[in-house]
Amino acid sequence: MKPAVTYELLHIDKNSGARRGVVHTPHGDIQTPIFMPVGTQATVKSMTPEELKEEVKAQIILSNTYHLYLRPGHEIVKEAGGLHNFMKWDRPILTDCGGFQVFSLSDLRTISEEGVEFRSHLDGSKHLFTPEKVMEIEEALGADIIMSFDECCPYPSTYEYTKNSMERTTRWAKRCKEAHTTTDKQALFGIIQGGFYEDLREQSAKDLIDLDFPGYALGGISVGEPKEEFLKMLYHTTPLMPENKPRYLMGVGSPDYLIEAALAGIDMCDCVLPTRIARNGTAMTSHGKVVVRNATYERDFSPLDPECDCYTCKNYTRAYIRHLVKANEILGVRLLSIHNLRFLTKLMEKVRIEIENDNLLNFRDEFYQKYGYTK
């Protein structure tokens, strides 16, 4: 049977590993490489679906198993007709499995072979996530792409801990695959782990490829390590991932990391960074980060980014947005979120064009120079 999600390779950049492609899903095609906005609780914070489509031009968004399971409960989302109906988003959705929450809520969790026991951050109640349970939840939510249940090791972790964790994650991935029933409507992706140890990454990739998932994610990097470590693992692991399937790098969202990911041959990235820093008064621009909350912009009547085509930049000034942020007005968060998300989706539009022109390496160097990065 044809999987719910397939990858079509259009072009490989002749000067790098970057690939231009299309991911076909039940709710439409995704042009890759792509950045995916995160909507943890069935909403990209402060954005309507119309804004995501028309202003941000988002092709796919993420949501989260852990959070929706706890509130409102996956049964309610299922009753609503699934996540797409519930939140009025008719394009593709990817649900994260809650593995990262297991990591970030580590003071409350107990990991065993069976799964993870944890306490709800909302009311302290005890819950058990097993691979089978996570599949039940993700099937109820009904996203196009669902993630297998994994453990994301903290940085740094010892070789032994990382190895045991990675091997358990592989066993969990197998159980996820066996428990997954809606294969015609939802594609289950495996998550490669192995921390910052090259041989563990190789082992993880090999074992997961043997399980034949319709797509693969690179997890457990961009967890606080130095950039050199990140790049080393990225460039080591990505070539291990199958060429005929989508490659998803989890948790990456700064402009430089996104370009590096594309260069390495990654197709999909997601991150909370653009929406999170928006809520704290910061904009991403083609000339670097602008902390618009700062006093420097009190009388700056120019747009956040003069090169940006978004609703915010077409209509509002830095001084006004600064005022909204300082006054704690909701509109400030909304305008910055629109801009930051549009900045990244547009960056990836450019990346796709540059790949088609075999020019992504040059583009990276120009971008770094302009953005103020020193590679």
Place this chain on the structure above:
RNA sequence: GUGUUAUUAGCUUAGUUGGUUAAAGCGUCAGAUUGUGGAUCUGAAGAUCACGGGUUCGAGUCCCGUAUAGCACC
């Protein structure tokens, strides 16, 4: 006019029987943020303790006077 209460950081306040470098919240200024427990978190600057005297080894704290504000009564 008389009595009374108050006056401490930009604002609102804490400050024990007088005892190290006067504290906090908000505000201001800045930093952080990468598969969202984040309209969050961290840090910094900012005070002649209304003013002038006095008592004391030592005063934001006790005494006197002045100023300003509130309240009560003429």
